[in-house]
Amino acid sequence: MPIDQAARHCGVSIGMLSKLENGKGVNLERALRVMDGLGLTMLVVPKTHAPWLEQAAAHALKTGELAAWEQP
Numbered sequence: 001m002p003i004d005q006a007a008r009h010c011g012v013s014i015g016m017l018s019k020l021e022n023g024k025g026v027n028l029e030r031a032l033r034v035m036d037g038l039g040l041t042m043l044v045v046p047k048t049h050a051p052w053l054e055q056a057a058a059h060a061l062k063t064g065e066l067a068a069w070e071q072p
Contacts, residue, residue: 010037 001009007017012030020026020034035042045053 006038010034012037 003017003021004014007014010017010033012034016026016030017034020031032042043053
């Protein structure tokens with residue numbers, strides 16, 4: 001999807017979306033708006049739990065279980 005369409009879909013400016021894409025600072029509200037517009041969510045967990053989630057996601061991808069997690 002071109003950046004102008006993505007920005008319009010997410011309700012943010014092209015410049016803000018470009019900053020986010022390039023790892024520049026944007027406020028959390030706008031970052032969350034972009035995530036929502038792209039159908040993404042953020043899960044906050046203790047750093048010590050991150051490897052468990054990464055392993056679970058890798059296992060689900062490898063075994064084909066990831067498709068069961070996706071919504072139609």
